[in-house]
Every structure is written in C-alpha cells, then in structure tokens.
Amino acid sequence: MTKNKNLHGLHLSRRAALAAVAVSAAALFAAPAPSFAEDKSIKVGIMAGEEEDIWRVVASEAGKKGLKIETVIFNDYTQPNEALERGEIDANAFQHQPYLDNQIQQHGYHIIRVGYTGVWPIGLYTKKYKSVAEIPKGAVIGVPNDPSNEGRALRVLQSEGLIKLKEGTGILATVADVTDNPKKIEIKELDAGIVGRSIDDLDAGIVNTDWALKSGLSPAERIAQEPITDNPYRNFIAVKDDNKDADWVKTLVSSYQNDTVKAEFDKVYKGTGLSAY
Incomplete structure (x- = not known):
C-alpha cells in the first residue's frame, strides 16, 4: 500500500508540474511583451x-x-x-x-x-502668372527667412533661371550669395508661415507645402517645384x-x-x- 501510495503521489506531482508548465507557457505567449513599461x-x-x-x-x-x-x-x-x-x-x-x-x-x-x-517639395506659387517665363522685371518674390528654407528657396529660383548663386554655395545660401539677377527681382524675406498668406501682395512666393495648404494655395497655382529625387x-x-x-x-x-x-x-x-x- 505504501508503495502504491508513493507511486500515486509521484504521478500526481508530475501531472501538477506539467500543468504548471503549460499554464506558464500559455501566460508567456498570451501576455503582450512591449520592451518598455506598459502604457x-x-x-x-x-x-x-x-x-x-x-x-x-x-x-x-x-x-x-x-x-x-x-x-x-x-x-x-x-x-x-x-x-x-x-x-x-x-x-x-x-x-x-x-x-x-x-x-x-x-x-x-x-x-x-x-x-x-x-x-x-517646396514650390514657387503665384496667383498672377501661368509660368515662370511670365514673371516680369522688378517682380517681388517672397521667400522664407529661416536659413535652411531660404537657401532651399533660392536654389529653386536659380534652377528656374531667375537668379544665379555664387559658385559653391551650399544649401544655406542667402540673398547675399546672389551674383546675377537678370530680371532685377526683389527678393522679400518673410517668415515661412507668412509667405503663402501674403501671396496676393506678391508677384510670387516660395512656399513650403504645409504652409501652402494652410494658406489655401492649390497645386494649380504652383509654377515651379524643387526636385523630389535625392531630396x-x-x-x-x-x-x-x-x-x-x-x-x-x-x-x-x-x-x-x-x-x-x-x-x-x-x-x-x-x-x-x-x-x-
């Protein structure tokens, strides 16, 4: 009897151990495991x-x-x-x-x-002209005045042939780096959020896309845009x-x-x- 009792007890212990392992495994796979504290x-x-x-x-x-x-x-x-x-x-x-x-x-x-x-992509917007070629001499063009976006805007104007920048000028170009301005364009430096909202008072403006949307400008009013590839x-x-x-x-x-x-x-x-x- 003692032997059978011991065997029976051992059998129950193994069953309990296996059940415990199964429960632990289920808990492991069921619980979310973010790598930081939850919530x-x-x-x-x-x-x-x-x-x-x-x-x-x-x-x-x-x-x-x-x-x-x-x-x-x-x-x-x-x-x-x-x-x-x-x-x-x-x-x-x-x-x-x-x-x-x-x-x-x-x-x-x-x-x-x-x-x-x-x-x-930053773009050149206007409500007055259908193309860059129509922009007249002496036109007033607004650009963002923070250093990185001003350089970005000037590069767009250069790519469209409206100005030329000093050789070797990087992405932080300023108006002081303009070496040629055949149409004698007046470049008006404004806060990035103001350029789009001032478009009625400008001949054109270089506007960041998010500010263009906020200002109610449409893609149809964009006559030039910076390249997207390797931007x-x-x-x-x-x-x-x-x-x-x-x-x-x-x-x-x-x-x-x-x-x-x-x-x-x-x-x-x-x-x-x-x-x-």
Missing part, C-alpha cells in the same frame, strides 16, 4: 493643421503597442525644438536635417533624427540625444512607418507630400 506616455510636438490628422492615426497604432502619445501643437517652427530641449516634450516631428543642423549650430541643441516621415529635405521624428536608443523611440518610429499611416498621409496630402521612409 508608457510620451508627448510629441507637431505643427498645427494636417499633421494633427496624421498623428491621430500614429497614436492609434502606438496605442496597440502599449505606447500612449499626446500631441502638443505648435504654430511656429522655432518652438518644437525649444520645447524638446527643455524636456517639455519627448519628441517632435516637423523638420528636415538642414534646419536641425542650423538650429544646433545656433542654439547648441542636443537633438537627433531617429526616423523619417515625409517630404514636402535632402525629408522630415523626420527627432528626440534628445540620450533617448535615441530607448525602446519607446523604436516603437514610436514603427508606429509612424507603416501602411496604415501611409494611407492616411496620402489621403490628407493628396500628392503634395510624399512618404519618405
């Missing part, structure tokens, strides 16, 4: 307007992975990097590399690119240097770079912006 919350700075629609979808995708995104809306290009540097937000998504490089040079920011989002002005998600390898950053980037967000991007921008990852 982590971050703040992401974006520009007001169309990007709000895009980031609602990004936030939804991130939520499925245990990452909660709160968007912080800005109306001025200088604000998102200031807020990120001060720790008021955890990431931002609004700028390209030439702009960030200039901001780091000016302010010493500790900010780094972690994942591309889209590219918005150095792809926008991206940025974080502080010391967060670049954080698990939540990888989740944030993957929550943007997917087909669901791309579909919303294409719907919102209707071809004026292109996914860039």
